[in-house]
Every structure is written in C-alpha cells, then in structure tokens.
Amino acid sequence: MRILHTGDWHIGRKMNGLDLIDDQRYILDQLQEAIEDNQIDTVVVAGDIFDRVNPSQSALKLANDTLYKINIELGKNLIVISGNHDSRERINYGSEWFKATDFYINTDLSKVAEPVTIDDVDFYLVPHVEVLEARVYFNDDTIQTHQDAYENIVKEINKHMNKEQTNVLVGHLYLNGSIESDSERPLSMGLSEAVSADVFSDFDYTLLGHLHHPFAVDHGTAFYSGSLLKYSFSETNQPKGYRIIDTKKKEVTFAPIKPLHEVKVYSGDYEDLIKQKVTFDDDQAYFKFELSNMSYVNEPMSKIKLLYPNTLELKPLIEDVASDLEAVDISTTSDIEIYESFIEHTFDRTMTDFDKDMFDQHFAGEDNETE
Incomplete structure (x- = not known):
C-alpha cells in the first residue's frame, strides 16, 4: 500500500x-x-x-x-x-x-x-x-x-x-x-x-x-x-x-511542496534595503524585516511595501545604539552629558534649545545647573 x-x-x-x-x-x-x-x-x-x-x-x-x-x-x-x-x-x-x-x-x-x-x-x-x-x-x-x-x-x-x-x-x-x-x-x-x-x-x-x-x-x-x-x-x-x-x-x-508565497526574515540596514543594495529571489514573499537606522524615517513600513508589498512585520534593530550608550561611564559623566549623548545617538543631531528646556524641566534638580 x-x-x-x-x-x-x-x-x-x-x-x-x-x-x-x-x-x-x-x-x-x-x-x-x-x-x-x-x-x-x-x-x-x-x-x-x-x-x-x-x-x-x-x-x-x-x-x-x-x-x-x-x-x-x-x-x-x-x-x-x-x-x-x-x-x-x-x-x-x-x-x-x-x-x-x-x-x-x-x-x-x-x-x-x-x-x-x-x-x-x-x-x-x-x-x-x-x-x-x-x-x-x-x-x-x-x-x-x-x-x-x-x-x-x-x-x-x-x-x-x-x-x-x-x-x-x-x-x-x-x-x-x-x-x-x-x-x-x-x-x-x-x-x-x-x-x-x-x-x-x-x-x-x-x-x-x-x-x-x-x-x-x-x-x-x-x-x-x-x-x-x-x-x-x-x-x-x-x-x-x-x-x-x-x-x-x-x-x-x-x-x-512549493507554496504560493515564501516566508522570509531579513536583518540589515534600512538604507541598504530601500536602495536595493540587497535583493531577493521572490519580491512577493511574506517578509519580516529587522532593520537598523530607521529612527528618522517617517512611515518606514509604507516605503518598504512599495518594494515588497507582502511585508507583514517590521522590527527596528537598536543593538548598535544600545552598545554605544553602554560605553558611557556614568560615574564620571554628568546628567546633561548623558542626555546630550542620547540625543546624538538616537536622532543623529546635536541638542537643541528645546531639548535643553525639556531637560531643565523634567530632569535637572536643584543641584544641576546647565549653561
């Protein structure tokens, strides 16, 4: 049988x-x-x-x-x-x-x-x-x-x-x-x-x-x-x-047996994906993307779906930011310096007057003075 x-x-x-x-x-x-x-x-x-x-x-x-x-x-x-x-x-x-x-x-x-x-x-x-x-x-x-x-x-x-x-x-x-x-x-x-x-x-x-x-x-x-x-x-x-x-x-x-759509996971850089420095055999696959360098992108999912319409999940990779922040020695670094470092690494820009005001209002105590 x-x-x-x-x-x-x-x-x-x-x-x-x-x-x-x-x-x-x-x-x-x-x-x-x-x-x-x-x-x-x-x-x-x-x-x-x-x-x-x-x-x-x-x-x-x-x-x-x-x-x-x-x-x-x-x-x-x-x-x-x-x-x-x-x-x-x-x-x-x-x-x-x-x-x-x-x-x-x-x-x-x-x-x-x-x-x-x-x-x-x-x-x-x-x-x-x-x-x-x-x-x-x-x-x-x-x-x-x-x-x-x-x-x-x-x-x-x-x-x-x-x-x-x-x-x-x-x-x-x-x-x-x-x-x-x-x-x-x-x-x-x-x-x-x-x-x-x-x-x-x-x-x-x-x-x-x-x-x-x-x-x-x-x-x-x-x-x-x-x-x-x-x-x-x-x-x-x-x-x-x-x-x-x-x-x-x-x-x-x-x-x-071959499916109608493959299922794929890709981890990498957002810019590499959008500029198509990486390619896939099946653009219609069901994708999960884990991407770095997306923090300044408005609606990254909609942009990715223009290239890969069956994207089902998007996850930011923040390991690179985390590793940089861990390198700060908090015992020798002031609160304002830590805050400024966070702004630079997260948003890739220098601290503005607005950021400084937010720090003064919510984080700075009586013993913290900022110039």
Missing part, C-alpha cells in the same frame, strides 16, 4: 492578520496533484484540518472541497483524526455514512482500539486526547500526563492488534525530544505534554500531527508530516511537504 501522510492544514489560519486562504487553496491543489502523480492508495490527515473550532465559511468550503475531491473524485481511501485545533463535532459529522466511500474519521477515544482495515494494513485512529479525558475514560486517577494517557491507549489497542497485519497508528501529539515552532498551540497547561516514542514500538508506523516541522523527530518508525505551509516566521527555514509510505517496499520518503 502507498500511503500519503499529511496534516496540520490549519485551514482558515491568518499570519500577522493576513488571511492565508488563497495560499492554502494553492497548496491543497498541489497536494491533490501529488496524490494522483504518486499513485497513492490511502491518504492520512493527522489532525488540525481547521485552525479554529468555528471556522469561517470560506475555510469550511475549502476543506469540504478538498476532502471530497480526494475521496470521491480521485477515489482514494481517506483517514482523518481530529487535532487540538479542530471541533470534534464538526469533524465527526457524517462519519458513519462516509465509511461507504472509504472515508474514515475518528474523534472519539472509545473507538481507538477499533482498527480501520484496508487490505493488509490496520489503521488505529487516535484523535487529540486531553489528560483529564483519558483519566475519566479509563477511570484511573493515576493518569497525570500525556505519557500516562497514551500508555493506557496503546495497552487497550494491543488487546485487539493483529500482528499478522501491518499496524499503523495515526495520532496528534507531542513526541518527546521534538522540535517545536511558535505557531503550535500547547496541548495542555501545567501538564507534561511529551510522550516517549517507545510507547508506540509495537506499531510498524506511527504517523503524527501537531508539530509543524516534518523532521521534528528523528525516529525509524515515527514521523511527523509537518504543516503544508509556514505559519510563523519561526518556520522560515523549515521544509514543507508530505510523506509517502510504501508498506510493501518498507520505504518512507519526504516530498517537498
């Missing part, structure tokens, strides 16, 4: 206030082409189809259109679990009659031990699980962490596992030792999220969602697909794509 492993679509996501629905439509169209081109039998979506429990109408339509095309138009087996961003009720709606078209959904902890059998592969669908939920379900107050919860879940699955089959667990969790990104919402507050990969050692493959880096963990049988798009500037250097698992050849490969 050839399985395409994807997840963390986060349809409806915004980045610095920008709606990414067009970027998501573009990337999901590419994913559908990849399913056809790679002769995929089964598509696994490991949670977080949506970015919020109440997605917009445009997000709902894109998700429904994509899932319909994969399952009905392309005729592929489709396996979906709910992630921590998804509404279980929304994801699970229609799940019983969807089985007639080989579209299998699980959002329910009580069904994790019921395998979805497709040819010689048994899929165990484990949605995002809260620790309290597992504690109540197993009636076990000793369950205090996600590790405890998943140990109990796998113990339950093992009671029913057919070792003659290829066994695949699909989950949405944080594997111990993994690389995180800024755009992932914590699974719990005040509890240990990490789960050891050893918990899933009885499975031939463990296909995971939640972490956005496809190489978040280095393991022989446990894999993240990663997100299809970069959803924060912390993900700038992360590859994005999907995995293909060939159970007959026992091969797992990662296939990169």
Whole structure:
C-alpha cells in the first residue's frame, strides 16, 4: 500500500492578520496533484484540518472541497483524526455514512482500539486526547500526563492488534525530544505534554500531527508530516511537504511542496534595503524585516511595501545604539552629558534649545545647573 501522510492544514489560519486562504487553496491543489502523480492508495490527515473550532465559511468550503475531491473524485481511501485545533463535532459529522466511500474519521477515544482495515494494513485512529479525558475514560486517577494517557491507549489497542497485519497508528501529539515552532498551540497547561516514542514500538508506523516541522523527530518508525505551509516566521527555514509510505517496499520518503508565497526574515540596514543594495529571489514573499537606522524615517513600513508589498512585520534593530550608550561611564559623566549623548545617538543631531528646556524641566534638580 502507498500511503500519503499529511496534516496540520490549519485551514482558515491568518499570519500577522493576513488571511492565508488563497495560499492554502494553492497548496491543497498541489497536494491533490501529488496524490494522483504518486499513485497513492490511502491518504492520512493527522489532525488540525481547521485552525479554529468555528471556522469561517470560506475555510469550511475549502476543506469540504478538498476532502471530497480526494475521496470521491480521485477515489482514494481517506483517514482523518481530529487535532487540538479542530471541533470534534464538526469533524465527526457524517462519519458513519462516509465509511461507504472509504472515508474514515475518528474523534472519539472509545473507538481507538477499533482498527480501520484496508487490505493488509490496520489503521488505529487516535484523535487529540486531553489528560483529564483519558483519566475519566479509563477511570484511573493515576493518569497525570500525556505519557500516562497514551500508555493506557496503546495497552487497550494491543488487546485487539493483529500482528499478522501491518499496524499503523495515526495520532496528534507531542513526541518527546521534538522540535517545536511558535505557531503550535500547547496541548495542555501545567501538564507534561511529551510522550516517549517507545510507547508506540509495537506499531510498524506511527504517523503524527501537531508539530509543524516534518523532521521534528528523528525516529525509524515515527514521523511527523509537518504543516503544508509556514505559519510563523519561526518556520522560515523549515521544509514543507508530505510523506509517502510504501508498506510493501518498507520505504518512507519526504516530498517537498512549493507554496504560493515564501516566508522570509531579513536583518540589515534600512538604507541598504530601500536602495536595493540587497535583493531577493521572490519580491512577493511574506517578509519580516529587522532593520537598523530607521529612527528618522517617517512611515518606514509604507516605503518598504512599495518594494515588497507582502511585508507583514517590521522590527527596528537598536543593538548598535544600545552598545554605544553602554560605553558611557556614568560615574564620571554628568546628567546633561548623558542626555546630550542620547540625543546624538538616537536622532543623529546635536541638542537643541528645546531639548535643553525639556531637560531643565523634567530632569535637572536643584543641584544641576546647565549653561
């Protein structure tokens, strides 16, 4: 069997206030082409189809259109679990009659031990699980962490596992030792999220969602697909794509996918950027600029957007000013000299009469006299 492993679509996501629905439509169209081109039998979506429990109408339509095309138009087996961003009720709606078209959904902890059998592969669908939920379900107050919860879940699955089959667990969790990104919402507050990969050692493959880096963990049988798009500037250097698992050849490969817009971070000098002494392969990328020497520029963002219209974030670099000011020896320098140095380094000009008046009014005490 050839399985395409994807997840963390986060349809409806915004980045610095920008709606990414067009970027998501573009990337999901590419994913559908990849399913056809790679002769995929089964598509696994490991949670977080949506970015919020109440997605917009445009997000709902894109998700429904994509899932319909994969399952009905392309005729592929489709396996979906709910992630921590998804509404279980929304994801699970229609799940019983969807089985007639080989579209299998699980959002329910009580069904994790019921395998979805497709040819010689048994899929165990484990949605995002809260620790309290597992504690109540197993009636076990000793369950205090996600590790405890998943140990109990796998113990339950093992009671029913057919070792003659290829066994695949699909989950949405944080594997111990993994690389995180800024755009992932914590699974719990005040509890240990990490789960050891050893918990899933009885499975031939463990296909995971939640972490956005496809190489978040280095393991022989446990894999993240990663997100299809970069959803924060912390993900700038992360590859994005999907995995293909060939159970007959026992091969797992990662296939990169090209977005509509790249995500880039640039640190440097404002004048170098405006005078185009630095250039980029894609002027339409989503940019975050960290720039020095902007203190005298009125509306620098609007000027930058004339060159790079998809600039989403602008941050001033002030390290050079800070380092200069730290060099002042306050034990041998008067208050007025420190103030004058601040004016020069911050505004690149000498102190005016107005600056002097402000100092006299707000900083100079009875013992400070200025000439």
